[in-house]
Amino acid sequence: MRLIRQYESVIYGNYHKAALQGGVVIGLALLVYILLFFFVGNPISSPETFGIDGVLFLCTGSIFVLYRRRLPDGKVSMKELMLLGVDACLIGAALYGVELYLYATLLDVQFSDRCFSTMAKGLQDADDTQVVNIISNYSAVNWALMGCVRLAVMSIIFVLVLALCMRTEKSRLKQ
Numbered sequence: 001m002r003l004i005r006q007y008e009s010v011i012y013g014n015y016h017k018a019a020l021q022g023g024v025v026i027g028l029a030l031l032v033y034i035l036l037f038f039f040v041g042n043p044i045s046s047p048e049t050f051g052i053d054g055v056l057f058l059c060t061g062s063i064f065v066l067y068r069r070r071l072p073d074g075k076v077s078m079k080e081l082m083l084l085g086v087d088a089c090l091i092g093a094a095l096y097g098v099e100l101y102l103y104a105t106l107l108d109v110q111f112s113d114r115c116f117s118t119m120a121k122g123l124q125d126a127d128d129t130q131v132v133n134i135i136s137n138y139s140a141v142n143w144a145l146m147g148c149v150r151l152a153v154m155s156i157i158f159v160l161v162l163a164l165c166m167r168t169e170k171s172r173l174k175q
Contacts, residue, residue: 015067015084022063022084023091029059030096030151034103045114047100047147056089056151057158063088064166074168081163089155097148104140115143 033055037044044051067084068076104111116138138146 015080015087018063018067018070019084019087020091022059022067022088023095025063026056026059026088026092027095027099029055030092031099034099038103038108043108043111043114045118047115047143048150052096052147052151053154053158056092056155057162059092060085060089060155060158061162061166064162068166068168076167077169078163078167081167082159085159085163086156089159090152093148093152093155096151097144100147101140101144104143112138112140112143 030052033051034044037051064076064081064085067081068074
C-alpha cells in the first residue's frame with residue numbers, strides 16, 4: 001500500500017557526538033544527585049524517584065537547547081531531536097545502572113534493604129505476598145537494572161514531549 005503523504009526531514013548537525021556528550025552529562029548529573037543525598041545523610045531509598053526524573057528532564061532539555069544553539073540557523077526537526085534525545089538518554093540510563101550498582105555495593109550497603117522496605121510498604125496495601133517474596137531476594141544488580149530500565153522508559157516519554165516543544169522546523173512534504 002502506498003502512502004498518501006511522505007515526509008522528509010533534514011538533519012542539520014552531528015547529533016551522534018552530541019548524544020554521546022549528552023549521555024555522559026546525564027550520567028554524571030544523576031551520579032551527583034545520588035551522592036549529594038548520600039553525603040547529606042538522606043540516601044535514596046528507591047532506584048526510581050521523582051528527583052531522578054527531574055534531573056533527567058532538566059538535563060534532556062538543556063541538551064536540546066545547547067544542541068539547537070550550536071546549529072548554524074538554529075533549525076532543528078523533531079526527528080533530529082528524537083534521535084539525539086533517545087541516544088543520549090539511553091547512554092545516560094546505562095551509566096545510571098552502573099552507577100547505582102556501584103553505589104549499592106561500595107558506598108551504601110543498606111540500599112537494597114531500603115528499596116525492599118519501600119517497595120513492600122507500597123505492596124502491603126495490595127496484599128500480594130508472592131510479589132513481596134520475590135522482591136525480598138533482589139540484590140543490588142536487580143535494583144540497578146530496575147532503575148536503568150525505568151529511566152530508559154521515562155526518558156523516551158520526556159524526549160517525545162521535549163522534542164515536540166523544542167522543534168523549530170516541521171518536516172516538508174516530499175515532491
